[in-house]
Amino acid sequence: MKIAVLPGDGIGTEIVEQAVRVLKALDLPFEMETALVGGAAYDAHGHPLPEATLKLAKEADAVLFGAVGDWKYDTLDRPLRPEQAILGLRKNLGLFANFRPAICYEQLVGASSLKPELVAGLDILIIRELTGDIYFGQPRGRRVSPDGHFPGAEEAFDTMRYTRPEIERIARVAFEAARKRNKRVTSVDKANVLETFQLWKDVVTEIGKEYPDVELDHMYVDNAAMQLVKAPKKFDVVVTGNMFGDILSDAAAMLTGSIGMLPSASLNSSNQGLYEPSHGSAPDIAGKGVANPLATILSAAMMLRFSLNQAAAADRIEAAVQKVLAQGLRTPDIHSEGTTKVGTREMGDAVLKALG
Numbered sequence: 156m157k158i159a160v161l162p163g164d165g166i167g168t169e170i171v172e173q174a175v176r177v178l179k180a181l182d183l184p185f186e187m188e189t190a191l192v193g194g195a196a197y198d199a200h201g202h203p204l205p206e207a208t209l210k211l212a213k214e215a216d217a218v219l220f221g222a223v224g225d226w227k228y229d230t231l232d233r234p235l236r237p238e239q240a241i242l243g244l245r246k247n248l249g250l251f252a253n254f255r256p257a258i259c260y261e262q263l264v265g266a267s268s269l270k271p272e273l274v275a276g277l278d279i280l281i282i283r284e285l286t287g288d289i290y291f292g293q294p295r296g297r298r299v300s301p302d303g304h305f306p307g308a309e310e311a312f313d314t315m316r317y318t319r320p321e322i323e324r325i326a327r328v329a330f331e332a333a334r335k336r337n338k339r340v341t342s343v344d345k346a347n348v349l350e351t352f353q354l355w356k357d358v359v360t361e362i363g364k365e366y367p368d369v370e371l372d373h374m375y376v377d378n379a380a381m382q383l384v385k386a387p388k389k390f391d392v393v394v395t396g397n398m399f400g401d402i403l404s405d406a407a408a409m410l411t412g413s414i415g416m417l418p419s420a421s422l423n424s425s426n427q428g429l430y431e432p433s434h435g436s437a438p439d440i441a442g443k444g445v446a447n448p449l450a451t452i453l454s455a456a457m458m459l460r461f462s463l464n465q466a467a468a469a470d471r472i473e474a475a476v477q478k479v480l481a482q483g484l485r486t487p488d489i490h491s492e493g494t495t496k497v498g499t500r501e502m503g504d505a506v507l508k509a510l511g
């Protein structure tokens with residue numbers, strides 16, 4: 156088994172380092188190979204996703220990814236910006252199914268911006284379609300506006316589109332996931348306005364008939380945003396498109412107290428996957444040794460479970476994380492009175508020790 160390790164930019168390198176230490180301590184038969192990605196790859200090779208990095212990722216069974224991006228790259232041409240690396244990996248590896256669990260750990264209930272009773276015990280799973288929608292739809296670009304409110308004016312445009320098979324496969328992923336949980340799927344759309352999401356709703360409804368044991372409901376995205384902060388525990392599995400999933404998953408992450416705790420997995424149809432924390436590169440705290448490595452360590456656990464068939468090892472990591480939280484260890488993002496503030500490396504040390 157081979158793991159491609161792509162730390163990326165900002166806090167990416169610090170947090171991935173801790174996850175790699177944890178993986179090594181498991182003493183399992185896999186090989187890890189590291190490569191540059193994002194801004195770091197642009198600086199060294201002039202491209203955020205160099206050929207060699209893409210090749211390594213394609214050949215690996217799984218990719219452990221840190222984070223990419225820094226404000227200093229914001230003025231580059233779009234194809235050279237760090238974000239293109241993650242989009243390119245998603246597209247090239249066909250990673251269409253993005254799992255973003257939002258779990259509120261008992262010990263962190265107080266860190267949420269919502270009242271404890273709204274989030275205590277929260278365990279929802281956002282399944283975001285990751286290779287279609289307005290993110291990748293063609294045509295897109297800039298031009299002189301041919302019509303509309305200001306003909307002749309400078310204009311930019313993107314295209315929202317989904318094909319039936321793309322919706323079918325992500326719907327199946329959601330229903331299968333719900334079967335292993337509380338058997339409820341909420342499909343989030345904007346069918347009241349958009350053709351794309353009328354098709355989405357129709358297709359999800361059809362696929363839902365194959366899963367009579369799973370309860371399906373539909374929600375417009377604006378209402379879903381409201382319900383997520385009003386009564387988040389009412390959700391079980393949420394399935395939605397690329398753009399809505401991007402936005403709703405950040406909102407869901409904050410319900411749990413810190414986005415620094417949340418892992419994610421992006422899978423293709425052969426269970427090859429890319430695993431990354433749900434948060435970004437946080438250039439403002441990079442290099443300070445204060446970033447929370449737990450989301451990345453938990454992403455490594457997801458990787459063991461989903462792509463490497465090592466569920467027992469995944470359980471071990473998750474139990475170790477629970478243990479360090481119970482010991483009261485907290486990085487600054489989840490620190491509160493009465494707990495012990497630790498840095499990135501100390502948190503990694505504690506997880507290693509708790510692995511037993």
Ligand code: IPM
Nearest residue numbers: 224238239241242401433435
């Ligand atoms: C995410 C990120 C990415 C996205 C960016 C970095 C391209 O926000 O994974 O949610 O928009 O998908």
Ligand code: MG
Nearest residue numbers: 401402404405
């Ligand atoms: Mg996002």
